[in-house]
Amino acid sequence: MFRYGNTNVDAIKLKLFPSSLSGDAKVWFYELSPGVITTWEEMRQAFVSRFFSLAKFDRLMGEIRGFSQHPNESLVDAWIRMKDLLCSCHGHGLGRGTIIQIFYHGLDEATQAILAARGIFLCRTPNEAHQLLKDRVLLKLDWYKDIKAKPLRKTVAFAENRDNS
Template sequence: MDDEPMWAADRVVAPTLGFVITIPKTANKFSIKGNHLTLIKGNQFDGRTKTDPHKQVHEFLGICDIFKYRDIENEAVRLMMFPLSLTGEAKTWLDELNEGTIETWDELRTSFISRFFLPALFDRLLGKIRSFSQHENESLTDAWLRMKEMLRNCHGHNLSKSNIIKIFYHGLNEIT
């Protein structure tokens, strides 16, 4: 069998993967600017547990909104560029989705965040908020700014303003 030509042998050939994201046909009429591509590749998300997918999406959209492409909708640009912003486990996740799974930016964003903003991460961030305490020698202003950052990082915390103020107040040291 080793003497047979490659095309004559029964071999299993892995199929070429199709595209997970359906790109609108209008997007075929433009090319991505080099500096746009550089910015996207310089801000890649790898899917590690300590990285925040909400922050990645926010920064990705900020980069995408800098550049405008004539006669091309922002959604098409986002759909084409987002895979380039992924690396490592995140890129593997996207590549393993079924062909044609994603048709809109909202579907892609929702699927991405639900995959990488795990319940354990949410619970850990919410636990840090609920156990907030002012650091030694930390000013009131710095403590408040730190609390606001914690709230920003815990997307969907659903804490009311009054609960946030109570948590903050009870976390302050006696001197403050």
């Protein structure tokens, strides 16, 4: 976001907000009576109450709290899906510690064992565990998966070529 001179940040948000909308949200915005909403907080509350009902919030919170890793889903894909759920649930209010606990307990035993072996959830604060999961482990596991898969393909190709000789 930018700031020009002494312009109020809320005024900037109100000016930029319509350009972020599409579909039903854009129609809703342009049907608002002029002057009804005068502050950013009023706009935020009106938008959330219109497009983010309590029933939807409860459903999404249930999905987050009931998170579980799908069969054959990688740790990376599970983490991305968890992050998508969190982003879709405006105002979930969950701290990093709670998010990490829900995520970890939703993983299958094999994935939990990988994380435990790497010390991700042992003697770590929620922020440290979150950061390690985000920055290091996912990249290393993804890299390791690629490296491990490549020699297997070469071995299979070599064996096939040897059989044809």
